Amino acid sequence: MFGLRYFKADSTTYAIKTVNGTIKRQGKGISFFYNSATTSISTVAVGTQEAPFIFNLQTADFQALSVQGQVSFRIADPLRAAELLNFNLQQDGLSYVSEDPLKIGDRVVRTVQSIVQNRVQSETLRAALSLNQALVSLLQAALRESPTLAAQGIEVLDVSVAAIKPSTETARALEAEAREMLLKEADDAIYARRKFAVEQERTIKEAELQTELSVQEKQQEIHESRIANQRTLLRGEMETAREKRQGEIDAEAQRRELVSLSAENTQKQADAEAYAIKARMAAFTTLPVENLKAMALANMEPEQMMAQAFESLAQNADKIGELTITPDLFGKLMKPRRS
The missing domain is CATH 1.20.5 (Single alpha-helices involved in coiled-coils or other helix-helix interfaces)
Incomplete structure (x- = not known):
């Protein structure tokens, strides 16, 4: 039969069979026979698609920079997408009638560009160069809520920003400035190390001087303590000597008193004896x-x-004429001496 053909969609293609303007069959991975004279077929790729992008933009301080990244998306509502865009296949069932299916990625990229451009234009160059993670968060939130993409049945799965780069001349200037800053930081680090070393040396010197001062103070305390001890010992010795001298003086005074008393007693005794002898002599004379x-x-x-x-x-x-001393008498006379 003329015009009768067979169509089979793969698992990531949503096929819509329309006969005389009425949808007869739809779904992923379906297959059917159709009459090419009265049937039109639309196929919508529902698998994940990726669209890289690179935008040349201008910051708030009129500096040029580029934003490079990639967005992943899929067509979540193929019927809505097919209503707004032309996904019809030609009669051979292989190629599209229009270029709308090929421009889905461009539509998503333009939406991304609009969001990125609004943010970059509100920042200075230095601030924009550090917007990488902020842009990712902003794009993820804005693309999920984008009414334009939702109307086309498109769902954004992920977005990434690979690089934010200034122009070549600006990059060189920034590199030179960064290099100078690094050199300055290196010089500051060297100065800080030297300053720290000087401070450490000063601290060590102060500690040594403090230690030496403490040692001298301790030695002085020991010396003063030794002198105080010597003074105490000397005072003790002097007090002992004074007490000894005082004792000797007291003893000498006592001796003088005893001698005086002894002399007085002796004088009195001699007077008494002389008086007694005189009295006896007087008696003897009579x-x-x-x-x-x-x-x-x-x-x-x-x-x-x-x-x-x-x-x-x-x-x-x-x-005396003759005196005879017998041995017995002489022995008696000598006997007491022998005893």
């Missing part, structure tokens, strides 16, 4: 000689009496 001799003999020892007898014999030797 007694006869024979009485005195008798009194003397009465108080003599036998030996003294013998000696007195021999003395009398010696005095009257011219009157």
Whole structure:
């Protein structure tokens, strides 16, 4: 039969079979026979698609920069997309009638560009260069809520910003400035290290001086303590010597007092003895000689009496004719001396 053909869609293609303006069949991965004379087929790719982008924009301070990234999306509502865009296939069932299906990515990219441009134009160059993560968050939120994409049945899955770069001349200027800043930071770091080293050395010197001062103070305290101890010992020795001298003085005074008393007593005793002797002598002068001799003999020892007898014999030797001393008498005379 002329015009009868067979169509089969893959698993990521949503096919819509329309006969005389009425949808007869639709779905993913369906297959059917159709009459090319009365049937039109629309196919919408519902798989994930990726669209890279690079935008040359201008910041609030009139500096040029480029934003490079990629957006991932899919057609979540193929019927709505097919209503707004032409997804019809040609009669061969292989190629599209229009270029609308090929421009889906461009539509998404234009929406992304509008959002990015509004944000970049409100920032200075330095601020815009650091907007990477902020742009990603902004795009994810704005694209999910975009009424334009929702009306076309498009759902954004993910978006990434790979790079935000200034122009070549600006990049060189920024590199030079950054290089100078790094050199300055390096110089500051060297200065800081030197300053820290000087401060450390000063701290060490101060610690050494403080230690030396503490040692000197300790030595001075020890010296002063030693002097104080010596003074205490010297005062003790002086006090001991003073007490010793005072004791000697007191002892000497006592001795003088004793000597004086002894001399006084001796004088009194001598006076008493002299008085007694004088009295006896006075008495003796009145007694006869024979009485005195008798009194003397009465108080003599036998030996003294013998000696007195021999003395009398010696005095009257011219009157004695012959004197005989027997051995017995001589032995008795010598016996007391031997004992």
